[in-house]
Amino acid sequence: MCGRFEQSETPRYYADALSAHISKQLKTLGDNSPSYNVAPGQRPWMIMLHSGELLFIGMNWGYRTPKEAAEKKKPWICARVEKSRTGSYFRHMFSEGRVIIPSGGWYEWSLENGKKQPWYITRRANAPIFMAGLTNFRPDVEQTVETGFVIVTEDSGAGMVDIHDRRPVVLEPEDALAWMNPDTPVEEAAQIAQTRSISTEQFVWWKVDRAVNRVDPNNNGKHLLVPINESA
Template sequence: MCGRFEQSETPRYYADALSVHISEHLMRLGENSPSYNVAPGQRPWMIMPYKGELLFIGMTWGYRTPKEAAEKKKPCICARVEKSRMGSYFRHMFSEGRVIIPFGGWYEWTLENGKKQPWYITRKVNEPIFMAGLTNFRPSVEQSVDTGFVIVTEDSGAGMVDVHDRRPVALEPEDALAWMNPDTPVEEAAHIAQTRSIPTEQFVWWKVDRAVNRVGPNNNGKHLLVPVSESA
């Protein structure tokens, strides 16, 4: 988990789902278009609190240390919830860089007849999901290093493990706000991430067209979410 996700709504839509106010001048940092196929290295919306309001920031999906950047290593895109709090790699972000990434669903792959078959996973109810994330970005701080975010993941459960054994930590609005609140103690934030993720039973998933496998302007539309038949 998770190699791609869908983020097709506006900042206002996600803010309304969180029941929070966002001022117009802080609402967007960067300009984004709706995306049904967000890939690592792209810059979807990342939400973080700042001076009592929410910033919607177009932020690179992926993180690597300055040393890794110098060595041109591939960035990490996910952080295991079991290790991110205590491990030296993400510990500084778990303390000061907890964020959320709003989305409607994500993609996973199985191997069928030697080909990668994408699946779309979303909620059974028509409501957005807020992934727990971590970032090294700090607003109003001049930074000389690469900035980006990673998605916090956990073990999959129930039938979802047949598609992939990892899934994002997906939070309801109340828990999402508490997770990224800088006043929330690290221990409480860890508890939220480890115990409050939306249960697997509240999700549904289906096969979608293999066009999802290719990233580009011609593979970024609502048609990517349409189920395909078993015989396709």
């Protein structure tokens, strides 16, 4: 379902991949640093299309209602594409808060000899990953509730790495822009998310070091993506 992901490139890199080359189309709100091990509760970039401009916003990964926050419940980090449009929980976000979470890849886990073994999943092509997301954040609006985003997931069929039945909805640049566009009708956005996600065959995955399992600001480097040598 994507419990961690990598986001190590610059906003300009992701914007160029979306064919947003004009500098006035790119704004960043807040500071951010490259991360090879983004975890829930951290604040990676999310991309929002607002007034014709790409906004890169450092935003908390996770969402909960004010009632859940008061009860100190754990935030949701993902939303099922099948229910996010019509279900009462995420419906308001699907209408006004469609965003993209840029990445190079994400992690999944298998259980081996009683231990959690991480795998890194990325595109076969040398291209970024644009994950569909939803947020309750609204630009230019003063908000008194917690704001955050969730990643939209779909059924992964046989499963990536054959270990999990859910995976992020990953879109090509053209579909990512249409998904973010507030002028895209909700019905069309739903069709994009449900039918245009990049197929499993366009991804590759490999085992990586169990250091990924540890969430630590000092445990955040490119070495986390290196395939482990199982024969060593």
